[in-house]
Amino acid sequence: MPYQLCILGCGTMGVAVLSGVLDNLRAPNPPEQHDEDSAPSTPMGSMILEAAPDSLPDRFITTVNRLETVKKLRRTFNDLGGLGPTVQVRQATENVKSVAESDVILLCCKPQLAALLLLAPGMSEALEGKLLISILAGTTISMMREWVPASCTVVRSMPNTPSKIREGMTVLSTLPPSDPKTPLNRDILMALFNPLGKCRFMDEKHFDAVTAVCGSGPAFVCLVLEAMADGGVMMGLPRSEAVELAAQTMQGAARMVLQTGIHPAALKDSVTTPGGCTIAGLLALEDGRVRSTVARCIQATTMHAAGLGKSAPSPVIKD
Ligand SMILES: NC(=O)C1=CN([C@@H]2O[C@H](COP(=O)(O)OP(=O)(O)OC[C@H]3O[C@@H](n4cnc5c(N)ncnc54)[C@H](OP(=O)(O)O)[C@@H]3O)[C@@H](O)[C@H]2O)C=CC1
Numbered sequence: 001m002p003y004q005l006c007i008l009g010c011g012t013m014g015v016a017v018l019s020g021v022l023d024n025l026r027a028p029n030p031p032e033q034h035d036e037d038s039a040p041s042t043p044m045g046s047m048i049l050e051a052a053p054d055s056l057p058d059r060f061i062t063t064v065n066r067l068e069t070v071k072k073l074r075r076t077f078n079d080l081g082g083l084g085p086t087v088q089v090r091q092a093t094e095n096v097k098s099v100a101e102s103d104v105i106l107l108c109c110k111p112q113l114a115a116l117l118l119l120a121p122g123m124s125e126a127l128e129g130k131l132l133i134s135i136l137a138g139t140t141i142s143m144m145r146e147w148v149p150a151s152c153t154v155v156r157s158m159p160n161t162p163s164k165i166r167e168g169m170t171v172l173s174t175l176p177p178s179d180p181k182t183p184l185n186r187d188i189l190m191a192l193f194n195p196l197g198k199c200r201f202m203d204e205k206h207f208d209a210v211t212a213v214c215g216s217g218p219a220f221v222c223l224v225l226e227a228m229a230d231g232g233v234m235m236g237l238p239r240s241e242a243v244e245l246a247a248q249t250m251q252g253a254a255r256m257v258l259q260t261g262i263h264p265a266a267l268k269d270s271v272t273t274p275g276g277c278t279i280a281g282l283l284a285l286e287d288g289r290v291r292s293t294v295a296r297c298i299q300a301t302t303m304h305a306a307g308l309g310k311s312a313p314s315p316v317i318k319d
């Protein structure tokens with residue numbers, strides 16, 4: 001049955017996820033894109049389970065902190081000429097009311113604010129029996145369980161900014177098989193996140209690494225993309241063409257990995273003509289220790305992500 005989705009803390013990521021969800025409501029993926037035969041069923045494949053069509057929300061509430069953000073979001077979501085469902089945009093003073101009126105809650109605030117929001121007076125009652133999906137880095141399910149009533153189901157997700165154009169990668173925490181609500185919640189999660197790109201379930205113990213690779217990953221990839229374009233500019237390419245060439249080349253290489261399942265090293269070797277120019281570039285990268293630098297970047301990000309939720313202020317009063 002269609003339901004109301006509340007996005008608590010609708011900033012960069014809330015907007016990215018909601019934009020993707022709304023776009024899917026306006027123009028659902030053609031069935032073949034998620035068909036078991038044509039969707040990547042290689043080891044690189046996304047979750048291909050279809051969710052029941054009525055597992056999608058049809059009403060939306062978002063909350064933000066500042067009045068200027070309220071105005072900005074109203075323009076973003078409701079100036080679509082009456083197309084699609086209405087998105088109500090409210091200020092943080094209406095967090096509890098918004099949760100009380102909704103069925104599924106997407107928690108998108110900063111990790112440091114989670115306890116404050118979830119322990120606000122009246123929030124516990126508002127969350128009774130509901131599904132809370134957190135996208136917060138470093139904030140564990142067991143931490144959130146301390147802040148919500150026992151009847152509230154807590155799920156972790158780690159989407160990324162390309163969700164906005166439905167090219168995202170989302171990892172969802174594994175659901176307990178024994179919970180009778182699991183099939184329904186699984187349908188809701190798949191219906192929300194599958195159309196935003198790719199989506200898979202993983203054990204929560206991997207979430208800090210997942211945060212580094214797919215949550216932060218777009219930033220790292222864009223830095224490399226920018227550097228490739230800079231090199232092109234250095235060698236005389238116009239800036240916009242250099243960016244286009246680098247972006248499409250990265251997308252093409254990534255798609256080959258996803259669609260063929262061939263190891264990236266083998267694809268790299270297939271570009272590297274003996275005595276050719278690619279090996280000259282690869283050796284320059286190896287001299288710069290790019291591989292260990294990138295791997296260490298993921299390691300450092302993972303370790304930092306693990307600490308993010310720990311700095312949350314813990315209000316002492318739970319109503
Ligand atoms: N950015 C990314 O690429 C990713 C982020 N994440 C996670 O997503 C979460 C949000 O990150 P991001 O979107 O970048 O952060 P933003 O700062 O862009 O968004 C946070 C939002 O929370 C709002 N807010 C602040 N206080 C309150 C309150 N008391 N009640 C309701 N809303 C409030 C802010 O409103 P206002 O704008 O008015 O201040 C803002 O819109 C983080 O937990 C992060 O770990 C996960 C994956 C990727």
Ligand SMILES: O=C(O)[C@@H]1CCC=N1
Pocket residue numbers: 137211215216
């Ligand atoms: O930088 C951050 O903390 C968030 C989490 C993943 C991406 N952005």
